[in-house]
Amino acid sequence: MSQIDLKNEISAKEVEPLLPVEKKLIGFSLGLGIALLVILIAINHFVPIKI
Template identity: 75%
Template sequence: MPTSNLKDEINAKDVEPLLPIEKKLIGSSLGLGIVLLIVLIAINHFIPIKL
């Protein structure tokens, strides 16, 4: 398949909006990641790793 045809197919694809549940999942994943990062930073601050 020629690359120009592939590019046309990709560009012709319609973009679908995110569903509300997808937005909630993205938000909760980002929130959980940030909270866990803060917890790990706090643990490392109070109990530093000594090699």
């Protein structure tokens, strides 16, 4: 299969909308990641690592 055929196949593919469950999972994952990042920053602020 040539490179040109692959590009045509990829560009011709229809875009499917996200399901509501997928949107909830994305939101949950982003929210959890941001919350954990804030918690880690707070812990580092109050208990700094001393080398």
